[in-house]
Amino acid sequence: MDMILSALAEVLSPFAxxxxxxxxxxxxxxxxxxxxxxxxxxxxxxPFTFGMEPLQAMALxxxxxxxxxxxxxxxxxxINTPGTPQAAATSIDGxxxxxxxxxxxxxxxxxxxxxxxxxxxxxVLVVAAPTVASFALRFGPLxxxxxxxxxxxxxxxxxxxxxxxxxxxxxxxxLLACVGMSPFTPDARFTFGLYALDxxxxxxxxxxxVFAIAEVIDRSERMLHEKQGTVINVxxxxxxxxxxxxxxxxxxxxxxxxxxxxxxxxxxxxxxAAFIAYGEAQRSSPRRDKFGTGEPDSIIAAExxxxxxxxxxxVPSLALGIPGDPVTAIMLATFILHGITPGVRLMVDNPxxxxxxxxALAVANLLMYPCCCVTTRIFNYLLKTPEPILMGLxxxxxxxGAYGSRGNxxxxxxxxxxxxxxxxxxxxxxxxxxxxxxxxxxxxFEMSIGQMLLYKAxxxxxxxxxxxxxxxxxxxxxxxxxxxxxxxxxxxSQAA
Amino acid sequence: xxxxxxxxxxxxxxxxxxLYTQTFTSDxxxxxxxxxxxxxxxxxxxxxxxxxxxxxxxxxLLQKEDKTDIPIFSxxxxxxxxxxxxxxxxxxxxxFFVSSVIACFGVSVVMGWRRLGILxxxxxxxxxxxxxxxxxxxxxxxxxxxxx
Amino acid sequence: MNKIFKKMGLxxxxxxxxxxxxFAAYPERPITMIVPFGAGGSNDLPARVLAGLMExxxxxxxxIQNVVGAGGTQGTTQIAQAKPDGYTIxxxxxxxxxxxxxxxxxxxxxxxxxxxxxATQQPVVLMTSKKASWKNLEEMVEIVKKAPGKYRVGISGxxxxxxxxxxxxxxxxGLQFRxxxxxxxxxxxxxIAADRLQFHADMPVALSQYDxxxxxxxxxxxVDNLPMPNSADIGLNKNFIMWQACIAPKGIPTDILxxxxxxxxxxVNSKEYADAIHRLSxxxxxxxxxxxxxxxxxxxxxxxxxxxxxxxx
Numbered sequence: 001m002d003m004i005l006s007a008l009a010e011v012l013s014p015f016a017x018x019x020x021x022x023x024x025x026x027x028x029x030x031x032x033x034x035x036x037x038x039x040x041x042x043x044x045x046x047p048f049t050f051g052m053e054p055l056q057a058m059a060l061x062x063x064x065x066x067x068x069x070x071x072x073x074x075x076x077x078x079i080n081t082p083g084t085p086q087a088a089a090t091s092i093d094g095x096x097x098x099x100x101x102x103x104x105x106x107x108x109x110x111x112x113x114x115x116x117x118x119x120x121x122x123x124v125l126v127v128a129a130p131t132v133a134s135f136a137l138r139f140g141p142l143x144x145x146x147x148x149x150x151x152x153x154x155x156x157x158x159x160x161x162x163x164x165x166x167x168x169x170x171x172x173x174x175l176l177a178c179v180g181m182s183p184f185t186p187d188a189r190f191t192f193g194l195y196a197l198d199x200x201x202x203x204x205x206x207x208x209x210v211f212a213i214a215e216v217i218d219r220s221e222r223m224l225h226e227k228q229g230t231v232i233n234v235x236x237x238x239x240x241x242x243x244x245x246x247x248x249x250x251x252x253x254x255x256x257x258x259x260x261x262x263x264x265x266x267x268x269x270x271x272x273a274a275f276i277a278y279g280e281a282q283r284s285s286p287r288r289d290k291f292g293t294g295e296p297d298s299i300i301a302a303e304x305x306x307x308x309x310x311x312x313x314x315v316p317s318l319a320l321g322i323p324g325d326p327v328t329a330i331m332l333a334t335f336i337l338h339g340i341t342p343g344v345r346l347m348v349d350n351p352x353x354x355x356x357x358x359x360a361l362a363v364a365n366l367l368m369y370p371c372c373c374v375t376t377r378i379f380n381y382l383l384k385t386p387e388p389i390l391m392g393l394x395x396x397x398x399x400x401g402a403y404g405s406r407g408n409x410x411x412x413x414x415x416x417x418x419x420x421x422x423x424x425x426x427x428x429x430x431x432x433x434x435x436x437x438x439x440x441x442x443x444x445f446e447m448s449i450g451q452m453l454l455y456k457a458x459x460x461x462x463x464x465x466x467x468x469x470x471x472x473x474x475x476x477x478x479x480x481x482x483x484x485x486x487x488x489x490x491x492x493s494q495a496a
Numbered sequence: 497x498x499x500x501x502x503x504x505x506x507x508x509x510x511x512x513x514x515l516y517t518q519t520f521t522s523d524x525x526x527x528x529x530x531x532x533x534x535x536x537x538x539x540x541x542x543x544x545x546x547x548x549x550x551x552x553x554x555x556x557l558l559q560k561e562d563k564t565d566i567p568i569f570s571x572x573x574x575x576x577x578x579x580x581x582x583x584x585x586x587x588x589x590x591x592f593f594v595s596s597v598i599a600c601f602g603v604s605v606v607m608g609w610r611r612l613g614i615l616x617x618x619x620x621x622x623x624x625x626x627x628x629x630x631x632x633x634x635x636x637x638x639x640x641x642x643x644x
Numbered sequence: 645m646n647k648i649f650k651k652m653g654l655x656x657x658x659x660x661x662x663x664x665x666x667f668a669a670y671p672e673r674p675i676t677m678i679v680p681f682g683a684g685g686s687n688d689l690p691a692r693v694l695a696g697l698m699e700x701x702x703x704x705x706x707x708i709q710n711v712v713g714a715g716g717t718q719g720t721t722q723i724a725q726a727k728p729d730g731y732t733i734x735x736x737x738x739x740x741x742x743x744x745x746x747x748x749x750x751x752x753x754x755x756x757x758x759x760x761x762x763a764t765q766q767p768v769v770l771m772t773s774k775k776a777s778w779k780n781l782e783e784m785v786e787i788v789k790k791a792p793g794k795y796r797v798g799i800s801g802x803x804x805x806x807x808x809x810x811x812x813x814x815x816x817x818g819l820q821f822r823x824x825x826x827x828x829x830x831x832x833x834x835x836i837a838a839d840r841l842q843f844h845a846d847m848p849v850a851l852s853q854y855d856x857x858x859x860x861x862x863x864x865x866x867v868d869n870l871p872m873p874n875s876a877d878i879g880l881n882k883n884f885i886m887w888q889a890c891i892a893p894k895g896i897p898t899d900i901l902x903x904x905x906x907x908x909x910x911x912v913n914s915k916e917y918a919d920a921i922h923r924l925s926x927x928x929x930x931x932x933x934x935x936x937x938x939x940x941x942x943x944x945x946x947x948x949x950x951x952x953x954x955x956x957x
Contacts, residue, residue, distance in 0.1 A: 164551060392601065
């Protein structure tokens with residue numbers, strides 16, 4: 001008990017609180033810059049942690065982690081430029097809301113969903129870390145394949161009325177993920193002889209291109225056809241009233257659960273979580289037809305899940321020493337540099353540190369509120385610039401952000417190329433989210449298929465699958481997700 | 497017939513054909529045992545793409561025309577696309593500062609801004625701020641060309 | 645309109661004059677150190693330690709740039725193709741420099757780099773779960789021999805330093821493993837914890853992080869803090885030592901190179917560096933640039949042979 005109290009004392013000490021706050025603020029601003037995501041934000045703060053105590057360093061890094069998630073959403077809502085890859089799902093409904101003058105409301109929804117999702121995963125972390133971690137151990141290639149397949153069915157949910165074009169867009173995303181090194185041989189595929197493409201298509205570069213650059217190209221023409229005075233109004237952050245949560249609570253909880261689970265599994269990150277939750281919300285929400293025109297349901301789903309990943313990713317990191325996503329990998333490395341050995345013995349040898357992290361994460365989630373207000377105000381000020389200049393600056397920021405994320409020169413060409421292609425596809429009626437879903441899930445998908453083949457060896461498929469109840473469960477759910485809408489459609493057309 | 501669907505369907509089929517030819521070039525110097533053929537999975541995807549593309553084309557041929565008054569390729573959109581391609585091409589060679597100034601300036605002008613003096617000043621100031629942000633705070637080095 | 649062009653021309657001229665006259669002492673602006681792997685990884689942390697200590701002596705910040713992709717080759721290419729003016733250097737491990745060029749055509753080769761010095765070295769260690777049914781190398785060989793193809797090795801990339809040493813060992817004993825590729829070491833360690841994979845070859849730092857122990861270290865000399873047989877003990881004449889070096893593109897001016905080498909020598913031989921590196925479970929290893937260059941050429945050839953050996957039946 002006194003372990004918890006001492007941890008509380010250390011994490012709530014003034015210095016640690018200030019570090020937490022600064023982390024959230026820095027994370028939010030860097031997250032808002034297009035292209036630079038949570039990994040970049042944390043690697044920047046890494047050198048600053050060298051002189052600090054371990055818990056203070058963790059307070060800083062956890063703050064950055066949470067802040068970057070939120071910052072990316074602010075940019076996604078206000079300028080349709082996801083600051084982080086996981087905010088791409090938020091921009092789908094967030095930006096239309098901003099166009100209608102309800103930008104402050106959209107940010108309010110995004111913030112509250114983020115805080116609730118983050119705190120939910122924090123509770124899971126505190127209450128059930130070791131049990132949940134051992135559950136994560138049972139996810140091998142077969143189960144991961146099942147999960148990713150479930151994620152891919154979201155392509156269908158997300159496409160709404162444009163099923164055929166959505167599927168094609170998803171296929172294009174999966175093919176984009178194949179460009180570069182093959183996972184099973186040292187070959188480079190689809191590089192057309194260009195060495196530059198050996199590194200594959202960077203997810204951040206493609207997302208920035210597909211959402212931001214395509215939008216810039218689209219705006220240039222759309223501006224001429226719009227009536228004057230439809231500029232984005234000043235958006236003061238306005239949190240949603242309690243009554244507005246009615247009918248949305250189940251969505252919130254479900255998305256938080258999805259985010260926590262995806263975070264727990266190593267190999268998948270916040271972007272995957274955001275899109276799976278988005279797809280699920282679109283499938284089950286009574287207001288699904290309004291998705292894409294400014295419906296808060298989709299913002300809630302995307303934001304609560306991508307923030308729930310923070311707590312979820314810490315579960316395997318703290319309980320098993322196995323990082324749940326790239327950001328927690330850096331956090332574990334920070335432990336090593338501070339002389340604490342992460343691993344299965346961490347919770348036994350250093351319980352104070354572990355409890356401290358739980359508390360620091362909860363504090364970071366709560367500190368997002370004031371920082372978000374400040375950042376939104378800064379954004380509003382910057383958005384007063386006239387649109388043409390703003391678009392020019394956004395273009396440059398996006399390209400630089402995409403370059404900065406991997407440091408690879410070729411990402412500039414990838415961003416611009418995918419932006420132009422995405423614009424053309426958009427105008428031809430193709431939905432954009434399936435491309436991102438295909439790209440993000442593609443590599444792990446192919447890897448899982450190959451791994452499955454290697455594990456299965458000479459067994460028959462049925463024996464192999466029957467060994468894992470989890471996998472069978474996931475396949476059944478996937479089948480349901482695909483069949484139920486069809487049945488519903490049949491029944492409604494029969495009734496009519 | 498719905499022009500967009502037909503064209504996009506044909507393009508999909510064309511793309512899948514090009515990609516299919518790419519699945520035969522393999523300069524694998526080293527082959528390890530129990531290797532999985534890396535081209536099987538992409539080939540399945542490509543076949544699916546060709547199939548869906550042809551369905552799209554057929555559907556487009558059977559549907560009615562869809563009118564939009566916003567053209568896909570107008571002077572402005574083409575202008576921005578060309579500008580972006582130039583940006584990508586010269587980014588490395590001339591360094592980020594020069595190419596970004598050109599891009600920012602160009603995009604704003606294409607979008608209709610006519611007061612060039614203010615624009616130029618705004619671009620330079622903003623890019624100096626961005627450069628400072630990247631170099632000193634983010635510590636991400638940006639490519640410098642021959643001048644700076 | 646003309647006024648604006650005149651103003652632009654004037655500004656350009658001024659800037660040109662200023663940059664033209666800037667040939668003062670090296671270094672006069674921040675240096676970039678390219679690390680071809682992700683932040684926080686075992687190839688990135690030693691680079692950050694080195695950069696942090698070197699920049700204090702040089703007086704200019706050394707900025708780490710992680711250029712990720714294609715098993716380290718994308719970043720290494722960027723180092724090889726950078727301007728050799730001393731403001732772009734790199735931190736590269738064995739794999740990208742010695743193994744990858746033999747597996748496919750790359751825009752760099754054994755003569756694309758000028759070594760500044762060696763930084764760390766550690767032998768590749770074959771690891772297995774503490775809960776496995778074998779307690780040492782001999783037992784493992786016995787058990788695995790009886791069930792060819794049943795036991796699985798996790799590799800982080802086909803043909804890299806986690807794959808080739810194990811193939812060499814398997815050939816030496818006549819064992820048959822199945823090699824399953826994964827995207828990152830943490831995933832492999834999770835699979836080992838779940839007993840879906842039984843082996844993984846990696847740097848010794850993983851021994852203290854995860855619930856595994858080392859069966860054999862692939863080096864001809866025993867390293868003190870690794871209590872396990874080495875390849876000389878079992879008669880395997882192959883060394884698989886992961887070293888990391890600080891390199892620069894070929895053609896860097898000799899006076900700038902001297903400054904970098906002197907600084908690095910001081911840092912690598914200092915106590916702070918040693919402490920930090922030991923905390924990462926790595927070993928300090930300094931080598932003068934000329935020696936390092938010759939050593940690299942030898943390694944390059946020997947890894948090429950090791951690869952051919954591993955493939956050939």
